[in-house]
Amino acid sequence: MTRSITASATLDALYATILTRKDADPASSWTAQLLAKGPEKCAEKFGEEAIEAIIEAVKDDKAALTSEAADVLYHLLVMLAARDVPLSDVMEVLAKRQSTSGIAEKASR
Numbered sequence: 360m361t362r363s364i365t366a367s368a369t370l371d372a373l374y375a376t377i378l379t380r381k382d383a384d385p386a387s388s389w390t391a392q393l394l395a396k397g398p399e400k401c402a403e404k405f406g407e408e409a410i411e412a413i414i415e416a417v418k419d420d421k422a423a424l425t426s427e428a429a430d431v432l433y434h435l436l437v438m439l440a441a442r443d444v445p446l447s448d449v450m451e452v453l454a455k456r457q458s459t460s461g462i463a464e465k466a467s468r
């Protein structure tokens with residue numbers, strides 16, 4: 360329980376930082392540079408990072424996968440920010456799904 364609260368707080372804090380970078384000087388911030396390139400570039404970077412994580416998962420390199428997973432989460436948040444999708448909306452969708460099994464959810468589509 361403590362771990363999930365910590366994870367959520369970390370993601371919330373990171374997303375808040377990313378939002379501040381929308382108005383930041385690209386010279387001073389990697390996030391601002393990425394956001395300045397547009398939502399399509401942010402999506403492309405997310406895809407690249409996801410593929411890097413997949414590679415480490417297939418290799419079963421746990422340390423590398425942990426690091427790549429952090430990159431994936433960061434780039435997911437940047438992609439959401441680029442398209443003005445609040446992280447809280449994503450969390451709400453996840454929370455609503457918590458009482459439904461994946462099999463039941465798929466059958467309901």
Ligand SMILES: N=c1c2ncn([C@@H]3O[C@H](COP(=O)(O)OP(=O)(O)OP(=O)(O)O)[C@@H](O)[C@H]3O)c2ncn1[C@@H]1O[C@H](COP(=O)(O)O)[C@@H](O)[C@H]1O
Nearest residue numbers: 373376377380387388389390391392404407429430433434
């Ligand atoms: N979590 C991250 C984070 N994870 C990865 N990255 C950056 O994402 C970039 C990904 O780079 P790549 O691996 O694709 O390497 P690259 O050299 O850029 O590759 P190419 O673009 O050349 O393909 C690197 O520059 C990393 O530093 C991050 N940059 C920032 N954050 C967080 O965002 C906060 C704000 O960062 P700034 O906006 O830079 O102040 C930081 O305090 C961190 O908490």
